[in-house]
Amino acid sequence: MDSRPLTVSSTTVRRPSSTVGFVRAVGAVAWKDLTAEYRSRELFSSMLVFSLLVILIFNFALELDIKTRQSVTSGVLWVTFAFAGTLGLNRSMAVEKDRGCLDGLLLAPVDRAAIYFGKVISNLAFMLIVEIVILPVYSFLYSVNLFNPGLLMVILLGSIGYIAVGTLLASMAVQTRTRDVLLPILLFPVAIPVLIAAVKASGGYLNGDEFSMILPWINLLIVYDIIFVAIAFMVFDYVVEE
Amino acid sequence: MIEVKKLVKRFGMKTVLRGVDFDVQPGEFVALLGPNGAGKTTFLRILASLSRPSLGEIRVAGYRLPSEAAAVRARLGVVSHLPLLYGDLTAEENLRFFARMYGITNYELRITEVLEMVGLSARRHDLVRTFSRGMQQRLAIGRAVLHDPDVMLFDEPYTGLDQDASSMLDDVLRSVAAQGRTVVMTSHDLVRAEDLATRFDILSRGVIAASVTRKGLSRSNLLSFYKQALAN
Amino acid sequence: MINNPNRPLRVFLCHASNDKPIARALYKRLIANGIDVWFDEEKLLPGQYWRDEIPRAVLDSDAVVICLSKNSVSKEGYLQKEIKAALDAADEKPENTIYLIPVKLEECEVPYRLRSWQWVNLFFDGNNFDESSYSKLLRSLETRAKAVGAAVSVAVQNTSVNEIKKPDENKTLNEDLSLNMKQAILQPEMKEPTPKIYEHNKRLTQNREKEVNLISQKPQNIVSKNIATKPTGQFSPQNKTSDKVEDKRDSKPTTLKVLDIVSVLLLAVSTYLALIYAPEEATMGQVQRVFYFHIATAWVGMLGFLAAAVAGIVYLRTQNPKWDIIEVAAVEISLVFFFITIVLGSIWARPVWNTWWTWDPRLTTAAITELIYIAYFMLREGIEDPDRRARFGAVYALVGSLSVPITFFSIRLFRTIHPVVIGSADPSATGTFDMTGGMQVAFFFALFAFTVIFIDLFWNRIRMGNLAAKVEQLKLKVMR
Numbered sequence: 001m002d003s004r005p006l007t008v009s010s011t012t013v014r015r016p017s018s019t020v021g022f023v024r025a026v027g028a029v030a031w032k033d034l035t036a037e038y039r040s041r042e043l044f045s046s047m048l049v050f051s052l053l054v055i056l057i058f059n060f061a062l063e064l065d066i067k068t069r070q071s072v073t074s075g076v077l078w079v080t081f082a083f084a085g086t087l088g089l090n091r092s093m094a095v096e097k098d099r100g101c102l103d104g105l106l107l108a109p110v111d112r113a114a115i116y117f118g119k120v121i122s123n124l125a126f127m128l129i130v131e132i133v134i135l136p137v138y139s140f141l142y143s144v145n146l147f148n149p150g151l152l153m154v155i156l157l158g159s160i161g162y163i164a165v166g167t168l169l170a171s172m173a174v175q176t177r178t179r180d181v182l183l184p185i186l187l188f189p190v191a192i193p194v195l196i197a198a199v200k201a202s203g204g205y206l207n208g209d210e211f212s213m214i215l216p217w218i219n220l221l222i223v224y225d226i227i228f229v230a231i232a233f234m235v236f237d238y239v240v241e242e
Numbered sequence: 243m244i245e246v247k248k249l250v251k252r253f254g255m256k257t258v259l260r261g262v263d264f265d266v267q268p269g270e271f272v273a274l275l276g277p278n279g280a281g282k283t284t285f286l287r288i289l290a291s292l293s294r295p296s297l298g299e300i301r302v303a304g305y306r307l308p309s310e311a312a313a314v315r316a317r318l319g320v321v322s323h324l325p326l327l328y329g330d331l332t333a334e335e336n337l338r339f340f341a342r343m344y345g346i347t348n349y350e351l352r353i354t355e356v357l358e359m360v361g362l363s364a365r366r367h368d369l370v371r372t373f374s375r376g377m378q379q380r381l382a383i384g385r386a387v388l389h390d391p392d393v394m395l396f397d398e399p400y401t402g403l404d405q406d407a408s409s410m411l412d413d414v415l416r417s418v419a420a421q422g423r424t425v426v427m428t429s430h431d432l433v434r435a436e437d438l439a440t441r442f443d444i445l446s447r448g449v450i451a452a453s454v455t456r457k458g459l460s461r462s463n464l465l466s467f468y469k470q471a472l473a474n
Numbered sequence: 475m476i477n478n479p480n481r482p483l484r485v486f487l488c489h490a491s492n493d494k495p496i497a498r499a500l501y502k503r504l505i506a507n508g509i510d511v512w513f514d515e516e517k518l519l520p521g522q523y524w525r526d527e528i529p530r531a532v533l534d535s536d537a538v539v540i541c542l543s544k545n546s547v548s549k550e551g552y553l554q555k556e557i558k559a560a561l562d563a564a565d566e567k568p569e570n571t572i573y574l575i576p577v578k579l580e581e582c583e584v585p586y587r588l589r590s591w592q593w594v595n596l597f598f599d600g601n602n603f604d605e606s607s608y609s610k611l612l613r614s615l616e617t618r619a620k621a622v623g624a625a626v627s628v629a630v631q632n633t634s635v636n637e638i639k640k641p642d643e644n645k646t647l648n649e650d651l652s653l654n655m656k657q658a659i660l661q662p663e664m665k666e667p668t669p670k671i672y673e674h675n676k677r678l679t680q681n682r683e684k685e686v687n688l689i690s691q692k693p694q695n696i697v698s699k700n701i702a703t704k705p706t707g708q709f710s711p712q713n714k715t716s717d718k719v720e721d722k723r724d725s726k727p728t729t730l731k732v733l734d735i736v737s738v739l740l741l742a743v744s745t746y747l748a749l750i751y752a753p754e755e756a757t758m759g760q761v762q763r764v765f766y767f768h769i770a771t772a773w774v775g776m777l778g779f780l781a782a783a784v785a786g787i788v789y790l791r792t793q794n795p796k797w798d799i800i801e802v803a804a805v806e807i808s809l810v811f812f813f814i815t816i817v818l819g820s821i822w823a824r825p826v827w828n829t830w831w832t833w834d835p836r837l838t839t840a841a842i843t844e845l846i847y848i849a850y851f852m853l854r855e856g857i858e859d860p861d862r863r864a865r866f867g868a869v870y871a872l873v874g875s876l877s878v879p880i881t882f883f884s885i886r887l888f889r890t891i892h893p894v895v896i897g898s899a900d901p902s903a904t905g906t907f908d909m910t911g912g913m914q915v916a917f918f919f920a921l922f923a924f925t926v927i928f929i930d931l932f933w934n935r936i937r938m939g940n941l942a943a944k945v946e947q948l949k950l951k952v953m954r
Contacts, residue, residue, distance in 0.1 A: 021345055028342035036330035039369070100324030104385075106292055107326075108343035109315035165873065172866050176856030185852055186870065189845040190877040193884040200888065220884055227876055235872065238790055238865045242293040248533045254795075254860030255947045257565075261533045297529055 025110035029118020033092065034125060043091050047084040047130045054080045055138060069142055074202035077138065078158070078195055081131055085162055086187060088126045089170040090180040092119065097174040106240060116167065116236040120229075124163045131155055150205040150214070157221040158198030161228060162191055168232040171239050197221045243268045243393055243424040244289065249298035251284055258284050260448035261298070266441075268392075271425040273439035275432065275468055280445045282428040286397045289426065290320045303392050316344065319386035319394045323401035325378040326385065329371030333362055333381055336370055337388060344389040352388065360384040360414055376407025383414050394418060396427035400434060412438065436464045444471040482510040483615060483624040486535040488528075490546035490554035496579050496598045497541050503603065504539075507612060529563035536622045537573040537615060538564055542593070544582045561587055565951075573618050577611065724941065730933055737930040740923035744770075744916075752916035761825045766916050768818040770924035771811045772840065777928050778808025779843065783875030786868035798864035799939035801871055802854075807931050809847040812840045835889055839882040846874040 037043050058076045062068060096102040096119075105115050135155075139146045166187050173183040201217035203209075246264035250257065258281045266272050276282050287293040289302060291311040300307040303317040320326075327336050334353060341349035357363045360380040370378060379399060386394060399415070400408050408431075415438055419425050429435045435442065442464060443453045452471035459467060485504060489497035501513040512531045532538060538560060540546075546554050564574060576584060576593035584593055594611045596603055748766035755762035785801035788794075819837050820830045831837075850870050857863040909917060 024345065025343055028339055031342075032328065032331065032335075032339045035335060036328055040330045042330075095328070095330075099329065100322060100326045101328060103292055103320075103322065103324070104326035104340070105343070107290060107315055107318070107320050108340065109312045109345070110343055111312075165877075168869075168873070172853065172869065175862070175866075176853060177858070178852070178856040182849075182852060182856060185849045189842050189849055190873050192842055193877060193880040196881075196884045196888055216887055220880070220887070224880055227880070228873075231873065231876060235790065235869045238869055242287070242859075242862065248530065250529075250533070255943065256950055297533070 022111055022114050025108070025114035026118045026121065029105070029115055030121040030125070033119070033122030036095075037122075037126065043088055043126055044129060046091070047088050047126065048133055050087055051080045051084045051130055051134050052137065054083055055134070055141070059141075064142060069144060070207065071203070073138075073142070073144055073206055074199050077134070077202065078199045080134065081127065081155075081159070082162065082188070082191070082195060084130050085127050085159075085166060086184045088130070089123055089163070089166045089187075090173070090183050092123050092126070093167075093170040093174040094180065102240065112237045112240055113233050115240070116171075116232060119171075120163055120167050123167055124159060127159050127163060128156070131159065144206070146206075148205050151202055154198055154201040154205065154218065154221070157218065157225060158194055158201075161194040161221060161225040164225065164232055165190060165194075165228045168228075168236060168239065171236070194221065194224050197224065243270070243303060244426065245299075245301040246289075247299045249285075249288065249300060250296045251281070251288060251293070252296045258448055259288075262445070262448070262450055264443070264450055266424055266426060268424055269422050270441055271419050271439045272427070272441045272443055273435035274426060274428045274443050274445055275430075275435060276428075276445035277472065281448050282445050283397055285445065286395050286426065286428055290318060290395050291315055316389065317392045319389070319391035320397070321379075321382050321386045321395070321399050322397040323399065325370070325382045327370050327378060327381060330369060332367050332369055333357065333373075334366045336381065337385060340385050340388055346389055356384040356388055359387075359417065361410070374407070375402050376404070376410060379403060379407065379411055380414055383411075383418065387418055392423060394423050394425045396425065396429075398428055398430065400429065400431050408434065432464050432468060442467070444468060446472055481624050482508050483537065483619040483622070484510045484512070484535040485615065486512045486532050486538045486560060487541070488538060488557050488560040489541035490543065490557060492545035493541050493543050493579060496543075499598065500539075500541065500577075500596070500603065503608065504615075509615065528559045532560050532563035536624060537575060537618045539575045539577055539611075540588065541577050541579050542582055542584060542588075543579040546582075575611065575614060724944075726937070730930070730937070733926070733930045733933065737923075737927045740926050744920045744923040747916040747919050751912060753910055753912045755913075758826055761822060764818050764822045766920040768815060768822060769917070770920040771818065772815040772836070773921055774924045774928045775808045775812035775815055775840065775843075777925070778804045778811065778932075779875065779878070781932070782808060782871050786871035786875070789864060789868040790872070793861075795860070795864060795943070798867065799943065800936055801868060803932055803935035803939055805847055805850055805871065806935060807928065809844065811928075812844050812847075815840055816844070833885075833889070835882055835885040838885050839878060842881055843874075843878050846878065850874065
């Protein structure tokens with residue numbers, strides 16, 4: 001084996017500068033997750049198949065005839081997204097924990113919040129991709145038109161809040177003895193406001209309600225997103241550092 | 243390079259480290275030996291800024307821990323018994339990711355260099371999960387030296403390696419140490435430690451119980467020294 | 475450091491703040507004998523926090539001299555906190571390297587934690603120490619100095635020798651101090667002790683002619699003893715009298731005992747007011763009487779919820795395990811009281827709205843809070859490392875405390891916007907009533923009574939948490 005001297009040729013190690021370093025680290029974490037996922041597609045396929053199965057079960061459980069559909073579509077969609085979301089969150093954090101990669105991330109001279117935001121971006125991307133696939137499938141199966149810019153915005157806002165708090169709690173859950181079992185138990189009770197608001201706002205758009213009826217829910221989603229992104233930003237250090 | 247004074251680490255009410263004093267000069271290769279539960283891994287995790295000391299003062303490469311952890315991290319390379327690598331990325335992609343995390347510019351050249359050094363150039367486009375344990379460990383070392391750290395920490399690097407893989411790792415470790423880097427390694431493997439290190443410190447019951455340099459140790463009696471230190 | 479043969483012996487002098495004058499005299503005597511004494515007055519600069527400095531200094535010393543008096547062991551058996559901090563730090567040192575010398579400044583009980591060490595009687599008459607017992611203390615320090623390779627100059631009997639030796643001693647002393655400064659552990663600048671010592675020693679020797687009182691019944695050879703080898707007989711019942719100090723320390727504070735009784739009485743009175751005194755409500759009948767305790771328990775649940783959130787934030791900021799104990803106490807109390815609230819709410823709902831459960835915002839929020847609490851305990855259950863358990867608990871308590879108000883708001887929004895399908899789920903519709911005078915008395919008294927009960931339970935629970943922590947600590951000590 002070649003063991004020639006290791007010198008730093010044209011390479012320079014930069015001290016992490018504040019903003020540039022932060023953005024670069026966020027990008028690196030997200031890029032790493034997306035590349036790995038693009039290659040294995042484990043997460044995406046399991047989330048997608050799981051979502052389709054949930055919708056299938058709802059079909060028989062709720063007898064989704066035309067009249068019922070009107071009122072329950074948004075609920076069915078959000079329950080599906082929430083379940084698929086926990087699946088993705090668990091997997092994405094377990095990958096970090098299993099091979100000690102979390103330590104690898106923590107050893108890098110970057111702000112811990114950068115790691116959090118990187119994971120949020122990749123988790124959000126997985127969830128949105130699944131949602132984008134599920135929507136047309138649902139429209140096709142039940143001939144409901146789901147292509148409504150308002151609805152897409154609600155889905156985005158709801159997913160941000162759900163993933164923001166979910167990433168924080170998943171990082172805690174993977175460090176416990178019970179691991180993945182714990183995540184839904186931790187996440188669902190604190191994610192209730194975001195689910196209620198997302199269901200009501202999506203339902204509002206699907207029923208063609210007036211915007212003034214939907215606005216309070218959208219405001220609630222935005223408030224929730226801001227509060228929980230901010231709080232996760234502040235406490236993530238305590239979750240990953242010893 | 244590393245200065246530790248009166249380091250105390252508690253987990254809840256359990257005290258693992260009870261006032262460790264530890265100094266490493268630049269270029270030294272220190273093997274940290276000790277029985278299970280002596281606090282070796284805890285100590286190394288504190289040096290690696292992954293765990294906070296309860297009391298005491300630590301300087302690594304001239305920076306204080308934990309207050310200047312970011313500066314320490316930039317000068318520190320860590321290899322543990324876990325590979326700290328992503329199985330679904332190729333060898334090259336793993337290194338590229340860590341190069342970005344460490345803020346290295348022109349990293350492509352550096353990656354080629356490192357891959358060559360650890361003997362994995364031919365497998366650079368293969369997924370890490372297809373690698374053998376020994377190859378993963380070599381790549382892990384490549385990952386740790388990527389940013390040309392001044393201080394290297396090895397935590398039981400030989401865990402789970404067979405004879406061939408271990409001797410290959412020896413070569414890599416030697417070439418890493420030959421750069422004038424300061425190295426601290428924990429190990430159970432006294433024979434390998436004796437081959438590699440220039441100083442042997444024995445951690446027992448939360449303190450450095452004994453310390454001897456290679457010069458102070460006549461050939462092949464590290465084991466008796468170790469036993470004696472633990473008996474005291 | 476240990477191999478420097480000429481360095482002075484480093485001694486940590488630890489005392490209750492009330493014994494300062496005596497301790498100062500002892501400090502001056504010791505320093506005159508060429509011992510490097512850590513004395514808080516000299517070494518602790520203003521602004522330095524003793525809680526941080528004492529452990530460092532203890533770890534840095536070769537021996538710890540603990541001055542005992544009636545002041546240092548309080549009536550309740552509590553050690554003064556400075557002494558306690560020093561002892562805690564001494565426990566951190568590896569076995570056989572701790573060297574404690576309890577020094578009795580007057581006749582007093584030796585605290586439980588120090589029983590395994592030989593003590594020295596060094597009674598002080600206001601001006602002077604007894605010479606022979608002082609030299610005994612010095613001899614034991616000498617033994618220690620030999621063991622660690624440090625120097626102590628032998629006890630001197632007259633002034634002249636003392637004065638002659640002085641410059642030399644101070645040189646070594648100062649050298650060592652500057653060494654300490656380089657280590658940067660202690661403090662950046664240090665007072666020069668020389669002139670003061672000189673003066674004081676002169677005065678001491680002049681006064682030495684005065685008669686001093688000495689009571690010394692114990693063998694004086696001081697042996698470094700291991701905690702693990704201490705006779706276990708101390709835990710047996712026949713030694714009860716000698717453990718009085720320890721028992722007192724852990725016994726229930728009188729205020730708390732009184733509060734327990736007051737709580738029970740208040741609960742009894744409140745029950746009477748709610749069930750008998752308050753007039754029957756016209757439309758709902760007797761079942762309305764549930765209301766008084768329903769609201770009061772909900773109020774206690776809220777108090778616990780707020781206390782948990784505050785304790786969580788403080789814990790994250792200070793990392794002091796005390797706040798973790800408080801947080802768990804608050805969550806437990808809140809969990810129980812919200813549960814009672816929900817049960818009472820159901821009892822009320824059944825006859826009034828013909829259903830056991832209404833999706834009333836308040837009741838639903840209470841139920842979701844219960845789920846958060848259950849998740850909280852499951853999270854804690856799954857973590858071994860106590861620090862991490864506390865950190866994660868605090869983070870989750872914080873997340874929960876932010877989410878619950880938003881949940882309440884969103885359910886209320888849900889109810890107001892959502893068309894009312896079957897009957898009226900809103901308690902303000904059918905469940906309202908006007909409170910008459912008697913009802914008001916019962917209502918506000920219940921609120922008051924339950925607030926007191928909350929404080930009592932909270933206090934008891936925190937005390938229990940502290941005791942559990944202490945048991946854990948003792949277990950570790952025995953196992954070591």
